[in-house]
Amino acid sequence: MMFNKLIPELTVFNIEETRGFYLNILGFKLEYERIEDNFIFVSFENSQFMFEQLHDDGWNIGDLKYPLGRGINFSIEVKDIDRLYDKLTSNNVTLFRELMVSNYKVGDKIIEQKEFLLQDPNGYLLRFTN
Numbered sequence: 001m002m003f004n005k006l007i008p009e010l011t012v013f014n015i016e017e018t019r020g021f022y023l024n025i026l027g028f029k030l031e032y033e034r035i036e037d038n039f040i041f042v043s044f045e046n047s048q049f050m051f052e053q054l055h056d057d058g059w060n061i062g063d064l065k066y067p068l069g070r071g072i073n074f075s076i077e078v079k080d081i082d083r084l085y086d087k088l089t090s091n092n093v094t095l096f097r098e099l100m101v102s103n104y105k106v107g108d109k110i111i112e113q114k115e116f117l118l119q120d121p122n123g124y125l126l127r128f129t130n
Contacts, residue, residue: 001031001043008074009050011060012122015040018051021121025093027084047076067123074126081114081130093118096125 012018015038022028028042028049038053054064078084085099097117103110115129 004046004048007048007050009052010122010124011054011064011068012051013054013064013066013068014121015051015053017121018053022049022051025088025091027087044076045078047074049074067119067125069122069124072125073117074124075129076126077129079130081116081128084128085116088118 019030019040022040022042022044023030026044028044031041031043031048033040038055039050041048041050043049054060081099088095095116095118097115099114099116101112101114103112113129115127117125117127119125
């Protein structure tokens, strides 16, 4: 397994709920886990995340209240955004923002991408793009 140069490690309220959401609902792959530490490492195509359940001796710098990750969204590029969107909506997953096409200025060009957003059980905002 190759490790990305940047891998977010996110504190979560409940590792089992987070595991179920990322693996069973979104289709992430469990790369490895440390059960004794309530820790999982997951991947989805070329994206990677680490999750660790909240505990007293963590690296948290303040009170953690829902929604976690205020002010941040994680952009996750996927190969087939329509398939993922259809899977989620057919399973009645509540989206934060429906599938749409957005235009972004990059240098002197405009790029177009499809995207939708959803919150995970901890409140982290995930932006899936293509």
